[in-house]
Amino acid sequence: MKAVVLGVGNTILADEGVGVRVIEAFERDYAVPDGVAVIDGGTAGMELLEPLSRLDFLLVVDAIAAGKAPGELVKLVGTEVPVFFRRNLSPHGIGLSDVLAALEFTGDSPKETVVIGVQPVSMELSTELTRGIAARVPELVAQVADELSARGLAPIQKVGVGGTA
Amino acid sequence: MSKRITIDPITRIEGHLRIDCDVDGGRVKKAWSSGQMWRGVELILLGRDPRDAWTITQRICGVCTTVHAIASVRAVENALKLEIPLNAQYIRNLIILAHAVHDHIVHFYHLSALDWVDVTSALKADPDKTAALAESLSSWKLNGKHEMRAVKERLAGFVNGGQLGIFTNGYWGHPAMKLPPEVNLLAVAHYLQALDVQRKANKIVSILGSKTPHIQNLAVGGVANAIATDSQSVLTVERLMAIKGWIDELDDFVKNVYLVDVAAVGAFYADWTKYGAGITNYLSVPDIPLDTKGTQFALPGGFIENKNLLGQKQIKSFDDDFWGKGVEESVKHSWYDYSTQQPLHPYQGETKPNYTDFQDGGKYSWLKSPTFYGKPAQVGPLARVLNMVSAGHEPTKKYADTALKLVSSLAKTQVGIDALHSTIGRHAARAVGCAVQVDELANQWNLLMANIAKGDTKTFNQPVFPKGEVMGVGFHEAPRGVLSHWVVIDDGKIKNYQCVVPSTWNACPRNEKDEAGPYEASLLDNPIADPEKPLEVLRTIHSFDPCIACAIHLTDKENDTSVSVKVL
Numbered sequence: 001m002k003a004v005v006l007g008v009g010n011t012i013l014a015d016e017g018v019g020v021r022v023i024e025a026f027e028r029d030y031a032v033p034d035g036v037a038v039i040d041g042g043t044a045g046m047e048l049l050e051p052l053s054r055l056d057f058l059l060v061v062d063a064i065a066a067g068k069a070p071g072e073l074v075k076l077v078g079t080e081v082p083v084f085f086r087r088n089l090s091p092h093g094i095g096l097s098d099v100l101a102a103l104e105f106t107g108d109s110p111k112e113t114v115v116i117g118v119q120p121v122s123m124e125l126s127t128e129l130t131r132g133i134a135a136r137v138p139e140l141v142a143q144v145a146d147e148l149s150a151r152g153l154a155p156i157q158k159v160g161v162g163g164t165a
Numbered sequence: 166m167s168k169r170i171t172i173d174p175i176t177r178i179e180g181h182l183r184i185d186c187d188v189d190g191g192r193v194k195k196a197w198s199s200g201q202m203w204r205g206v207e208l209i210l211l212g213r214d215p216r217d218a219w220t221i222t223q224r225i226c227g228v229c230t231t232v233h234a235i236a237s238v239r240a241v242e243n244a245l246k247l248e249i250p251l252n253a254q255y256i257r258n259l260i261i262l263a264h265a266v267h268d269h270i271v272h273f274y275h276l277s278a279l280d281w282v283d284v285t286s287a288l289k290a291d292p293d294k295t296a297a298l299a300e301s302l303s304s305w306k307l308n309g310k311h312e313m314r315a316v317k318e319r320l321a322g323f324v325n326g327g328q329l330g331i332f333t334n335g336y337w338g339h340p341a342m343k344l345p346p347e348v349n350l351l352a353v354a355h356y357l358q359a360l361d362v363q364r365k366a367n368k369i370v371s372i373l374g375s376k377t378p379h380i381q382n383l384a385v386g387g388v389a390n391a392i393a394t395d396s397q398s399v400l401t402v403e404r405l406m407a408i409k410g411w412i413d414e415l416d417d418f419v420k421n422v423y424l425v426d427v428a429a430v431g432a433f434y435a436d437w438t439k440y441g442a443g444i445t446n447y448l449s450v451p452d453i454p455l456d457t458k459g460t461q462f463a464l465p466g467g468f469i470e471n472k473n474l475l476g477q478k479q480i481k482s483f484d485d486d487f488w489g490k491g492v493e494e495s496v497k498h499s500w501y502d503y504s505t506q507q508p509l510h511p512y513q514g515e516t517k518p519n520y521t522d523f524q525d526g527g528k529y530s531w532l533k534s535p536t537f538y539g540k541p542a543q544v545g546p547l548a549r550v551l552n553m554v555s556a557g558h559e560p561t562k563k564y565a566d567t568a569l570k571l572v573s574s575l576a577k578t579q580v581g582i583d584a585l586h587s588t589i590g591r592h593a594a595r596a597v598g599c600a601v602q603v604d605e606l607a608n609q610w611n612l613l614m615a616n617i618a619k620g621d622t623k624t625f626n627q628p629v630f631p632k633g634e635v636m637g638v639g640f641h642e643a644p645r646g647v648l649s650h651w652v653v654i655d656d657g658k659i660k661n662y663q664c665v666v667p668s669t670w671n672a673c674p675r676n677e678k679d680e681a682g683p684y685e686a687s688l689l690d691n692p693i694a695d696p697e698k699p700l701e702v703l704r705t706i707h708s709f710d711p712c713i714a715c716a717i718h719l720t721d722k723e724n725d726t727s728v729s730v731k732v733l
Contacts, residue, residue: 010224011224012206012209012221012224012225040376040379041378042224042230042378042379043224044230044377044378044379045271046267046271046275046363046367047267047367047370047371047377047378048378049360049363049364049367050364050367050368098275102275102360105319105323105357106357106360107319125205125206125208125209126209127209127221
């Protein structure tokens with residue numbers, strides 16, 4: 001079993017960086033089993049081709065413009081996933097969507113892809129999340145752990161960490 | 166009857182670029198290039214510790230992470246007059262060169278080849294003839310019949326499955342597509358192989374940079390890599406040997422596939438040597454420093470005015486005033502205001518947004534308009550190669566000659582260096598430059614190994630921040646051209662920070678004297694066969710390898726290119 005938890009987003013545009021902030025918090029609080037990699041993808045493109053090749057499970061964490069109320073959590077599965085990338089709902093769709101399209105052509109696509117995230121409040125220039133979105137980070141961290149556990153890849157909460165929930 | 170074409174956004178690039186053209190009689194008569202994103206990273210940096218700037222600037226863009234990190238540490242080191250250890254230079258040089266090779270391969274095969282290659286035509290190709298053609302051009306190991314048959318089968322399965330996926334946005338069957346089916350199939354085969362090869366370049370960056378896409382090993386004063394010949398956790402001989410293996414694989418692909426493919430495409434599209442020259446003032450900076458101060462470089466740079474290769478003036482060092490005093494930026498046609506009605510030097514640069522609407526004769530872009538001694542300048546692979554040729558750099562002359570001879574023999578006509586001032590010439594120059602870079606990659610690896618063998622394991626010099634104000638510029642010859650970061654430091658904190666990025670030089674709006682920028686000028690007189698499908702505009706714009714993701718904005722529009730045509 002090979003899985004990647006990929007946090008994407010731009011950390012200098014406030015809530016746009018929530019995906020990266022979630023995986024930072026997740027890595028601080030949890031140790032992952034063998035076969036699972038946690039990657040800060042930023043707004044990268046083709047550099048991700050290698051780490052995203054031939055995965056059993058890809059979990060993307062991102063800011064999602066799904067027309068929901070700001071701060072609402074969003075989860076996309078199955079056929080919603082390609083629509084998400086094609087419609088460029090991700091603010092930085094071009095890089096990652098190109099990588100996934102290339103993997104499709106070479107036959108190396110992840111067997112399962114799930115996208116979790118949150119409707120952003122602000123995309124203004126700032127290295128900090130807005131308060132409302134920062135408050136949702138612990139839930140998203142817990143959700144990352146749950147998604148992995150559901151696939152037999154349960155991460156282990158680090159001792160001495162106060163817990164994120 | 167004149168028509169206005171608006172392409173918004175231009176696809177297969179990083180960032181949001183809008184291009185407008187007035188077309189009359191099947192030719193572009195006037196063009197506007199408009200960056201549609203506000204970039205304010207400079208404001209985030211004010212008041213911060215200069216040692217942290219590079220980790221923030223590498224978040225400006227998803228493609229150019231490494232290059233902003235390099236330019237940033239160089240700017241702070243320049244302000245402090247801080248020398249860095251030789252090992253640190255060599256390790257940075259390896260990262261710079263591996264990143265550049267990666268970037269050029271991806272740009273040609275994955276971001277721009279589809280402007281010239283008709284994927285659907287490849288389905289009509291005879292794979293055995295394709296292999297015969299390929300083997301006549303190059304000794305590359307993956308040009309055989311079995312390979313070409315397998316690629317055609319994969320492509321047919323993909324297209325017949327009803328989803329074009331990565332090929333969705335192409336102008337298939339466009340009258341300006343000229344390659345025979347066999348050449349199209351060969352290009353698709355190499356497109357796939359390039360996907361695999363580019364990973365090797367990226368592995369070099371990730372091992373040396375500790376991580377990718379955002380490297381973690383830089384520091385103001387050197388690099389954070391510890392060098393040891395006997396430890397597992399640091400840069401070991403074993404890891405260095407793995408890097409050498411990947412360099413050799415990249416070398417094979419760049420010289421036997423990339424350079425050859427560009428020459429072949431160039432020969433079939435020889436008419437595109439007549440279009441797209443635009444601004445022929447060429448600016449590049451020297452890079453790949455060979456000493457601790459940045460006064461000797463493996464790759465020269467300089468300024469050429471109006472195609473005059475013999476009149477080149479070289480830029481000699483990180484401290485060269487000819488460079489430092491020549492740069493200014495105008496906002497006359499940009500959505501910013503300055504406190505004066507003059508262009509400003511980056512040390513005095515201001516970042517105050519003032520959005521108006523798109524005004525043909527007024528403000529119409531988020532990009533500023535930089536000039537070198539008051540003149541617009543083209544930057545990037547063509548500027549780099551012409552400046553290296555002018556400076557007498559032998560490897561560049563050799564690969565330029567190889568490429569032009571191959572084009573001449575395939576096109577059955579004499580093609581000289583003058584042909585490089587064009588849309589297709591920029592692709593050729595990028596491949597020539599990439600061959601030079603892959604050689605230099607091996608050279609820097611040898612220099613690093615030799616220096617370690619001498620017992621030198623130093624990688625870092627401690628920076629010391631003085632009281633009061635200091636300023637510095639870090640320049641870097643990035644894949645897309647001259648990148649410079651300008652920093653003013655006051656009592657150890659950032660007081661001003663300006664990034665003048667390559668795509669600002671090329672994609673800029675008109676300047677203080679209302680002269681067009683390189684994109685705008687290069688589009689003049691381009692043919693347009695069908696205004697609804699302006700493939701020719703994409704060809705010229707993509708040849709610069711645009712990258713203007715200096716920030717990201719939220720969108721929920723369809724990701725397809727939107728072209729609108731209006732009768733004027």
